[in-house]
Amino acid sequence: MRLSTVSILCGVMLLSTGCVTTKTHEATLQELENTRAALGSAQRTIQEQQLQIKKNQEEIKRYNDEINALQTKKKELDEEYHRLESSLNTSRSELSDKQAKLQELQAKLNLTEKQLDTLRQIEAETQKRNEIYAHFVDKLQKMIDAGKLTVSIENGRLVINLPEDVLFPTGRTTISTGGTETLKEIADILKELPERRFQIEGHTDTVPIHNDRFASNWELSSGRALTVVHLMIDEGVMPQNISAAGYGEYQPRADNATKEGKALNRRIEIVMLPNLDILSNELPNLTQTQ
Structure with a gap:
């Protein structure tokens, strides 16, 4: 780029002195035209690069916006996760308490069933005792009437x-x-x-x-x-x-x-x-x- 500019300046100087030939003049003009064309191409390249830079900046901004949105969403998701985790821990604690209560109730139920079974056995034993009492009274009635003995149920x-x-x-x-x-x-x-x-x-x-x-x-x-x-x-x-x-x-x-x-x-x-x-x-x- 700097060489082209120098060539142009030299051409101008030669023309101003009037001592250049026609052939040299034409060559200088062609060089000047080529330089203009190169300058135009360079300007278009610069414009294209500036346009690409603008596009890149816009794309970077879009990516930054997306990143910010994703970070905001991540923060929301993190908060939701912690809330759900806290709720899960609470639910686990409540479940543990309910399981302990269920085990306690089951133990009481088992004990109650066992006691009911015992009461049934006691009831059967009482019934059997009363039957034996009636049998003794029937067998010993003559001696009971004679005052030789008594038959009774005392304290079970x-x-x-x-x-x-x-x-x-x-x-x-x-x-x-x-x-x-x-x-x-x-x-x-x-x-x-x-x-x-x-x-x-x-x-x-x-x-x-x-x-x-x-x-x-x-x-x-x-x-x-x-x-x-x-x-x-x-x-x-x-x-x-x-x-x-x-x-x-x-x-x-x-x-x-x-x-x-x-x-x-x-x-x-x-x-x-x-x-x-x-x-x-x-x-x-x-x-x-x-």
């Missing part, structure tokens, strides 16, 4: 109560003839119930006893109970189904201040024991489901 237990004068002489553990016959009849009924357990309980009044055989009413009451147990076993009652206990004067039925009260307290009781397998496990827990 079936109790056959035999006064001392029916079974033993005063202060003795030897069973009287009439007492032996009475106990044999009772033993026949107990043998009909091999699935039940019975306890023979001896009781006395408060009159103290102390001799070579009995140091106190404990020994007397226990000795009488054991005597009845041995008779029952001899009559065929299974040993594993019968036991003995002596209570002395400490579980009175009546006031020991009167002769009649003392007579009621001197007694043998044959008690049908409840089914402890049913009662021992679940019944104490029935109030815990409230």
